[in-house]
Amino acid sequence: MTRITADVTFLRGYNQARVMALGRTGRTFERSTVVEATGLTPQAVSKVIARLTGDGLIRPVGVRRAGIGKPAVVYELVPDSRYAIGAHVARRTLRLVLVDLAGAVRHSAVSPLPDDFTPEQLLDALASGVDAMTNSGGVRGKLTGVGIGMIGPLDHANGLVRGAHGLRHWHDVPLREIAEKHLDLPVHLDKDVTAGITAEAWRHGATFGDAALIMIESGIGGGFWLGGTAHRGAHTNAGEFGHTVVDLDGPRCVCGRHGCLEIVHNHATDAGDIARAARVVAVGVVNLLQTLDLAHVVLAGADLLRHPQTYLTAVTEAVRADARRADWLTTTVTLSSLGADAIAAGAAMQVLDQHYGVPALAPI
Amino acid sequence: MTRITADVTFLRGYNQARVMALGRTGRTFERSTVVEATGLTPQAVSKVIARLTGDGLIRPVGVRRAGIGKPAVVYELVPDSRYAIGAHVARRTLRLVLVDLAGAVRHSAVSPLPDDFTPEQLLDALASGVDAMTNSGGVRGKLTGVGIGMIGPLDHANGLVRGAHGLRHWHDVPLREIAEKHLDLPVHLDKDVTAGITAEAWRHGATFGDAALIMIESGIGGGFWLGGTAHRGAHTNAGEFGHTVVDLDGPRCVCGRHGCLEIVHNHATDAGDIARAARVVAVGVVNLLQTLDLAHVVLAGADLLRHPQTYLTAVTEAVRADARRADWLTTTVTLSSLGADAIAAGAAMQVLDQHYGVPALAPI
């Protein structure tokens, strides 16, 4: 995140990040794999692998005999070498996960939060949860930081909660700063949906194209992965997908407009018509495809996952029928592969990304 | 576009591109300006400036005496040092512009295209138009290439027209390849709306955040500038903004769905109710802001620019009232600053970007 000047350290970070991504995606890899994927020379790859091995981030696990010639050394990520903790802050619960360098969720825990909790109450819950997770041997020393995914609006760049929907004590709270002091660890703050789509992108690796995560859980939101990174928008406010109008003459929404996706959807669920609710979401998803041309749509969120198949078939069918009518227009529709851990895990992955992902460059 | 490996030549291109962007945006600049903007050391900036001066891309234009001490040398882009031609291919017309390195439109010309024109007819029109534009002294030798902006669907990466809406002879035409042979120049192919938003981003420079260009001209489309680059989507099909549903029970659209923004809008214009048409577009724009959180919305297109003020006020008012209700949520709404030249000029700028913009890196 901290702006980096384009010197040789950028190259180091960038090429290392590509190797790490390869290790996450494909479990094992060897020098020739990396050469092909990166376009670097074999010698350069040797240097990168030597650096990563020296840092303990990857290790050789064997050799592959492909016939004649010297066998190739096979490498893998060392999952236990680094950890990050992810927190999903919802209105009533705090979910914490411990994620290792390979992206696996090693522990998961949910604890209740007080009604209308204050920043102090969250910090205390965070601190005790983090302590509990790092008790087991040697985790603490390998912890890279804590990622927090929560409802907005918030300011990602400055780690500021501007005012979480439905929580009274959260106006202009510099959560990142106070959490860093309280936990004595680096903290990363992001919207829940953005963290969620990061988790999906991590699991799929370099082949993951433009994508959206549709989350239905006390509101309807969207997280976006565009051009190889999370899209947060000009003010970290992207993703208010539930407040897009799909019915000009529809009922009035809390946001002040009429016929928002969310209010139309909720009317259907309130009437017990989940099938119709799913079809409404499907209309919104097709709208997104028309606008952004996504390669993947991921469905997530507690309310959605109560009827996963209903939503999945409605969206899949709508995508097939209404949006992707040419054979070159392919879009996958899936349920979130991490289930309820998606947001917290994604927040943790963002922390790992700050260390081992592609270094940020200033645009233009 | 061609995938680049992350070696030191990337650094060179990246830092040079930043200096060039500074020159475009602010007319003149000096070493200290660049140091501040890039975070590079003064010595590194000296080297970059020496390289660019050697290539004739920038030149000293004077000195600035800021009081005590040696005066600072002031530099500017050399607009005449490089050119690109941009083409806007519409259903009935071909618009060509000559753009210089600074982004200024030096010549503009419109010629009619035959009804339902063929690729050969377009190529001939292109060739004679390019010849006419490069007649004047010394332009040809400084020409970097030709950019083509046209209606989709198309495949940007492969320079392939998949099948332009409303044109029969345009199914799977490898336009970039055949145009490069025909013109003996590098050719760049993109959707019209994407070219248009590129032009806006060029004019505004580094401070230009996430933005959309709304184009109304035989259909409603959107071009997106996200995270410092154009967003084209997984299959170069982003921007079919007119085919997003805003009225679930609305009239059936040519695309097969009901209540698309475009059909609802066109019903209003057909009834002569431009104000209502503009309000419909405004609903769609607010939907975009909710989804993507944009810093700028630019209005363009022949049909829209017939009633510029009506659309501008409707969208501005909707953005103010419905979407940006907090003081930190700022979005500007403007009319396209290049008018009818926007698409062609943006296509030309994309060609210049291939040479003097930020080099592409493979994502992750």
Next chain:
DNA sequence: AAAATTTAGCAACAGCGTTGCGTAATAGAG
């Protein structure tokens, strides 16, 4: 056992930005 083939690293190199330091050009003070 020898040859062929593939993998992998050492050494020298080119090209980035960085660091250290010297030089040039100006305004202001004496």
Next chain:
DNA sequence: CTCTATTACGCAACGCTGTTGCTAAATTTT
């Protein structure tokens, strides 16, 4: 006019990338 302080700017050496050229190691095939 002279000297000093100040600011701008580049040369030279350096550290770090990835690259190139070449050698060594490990294995299969002959």
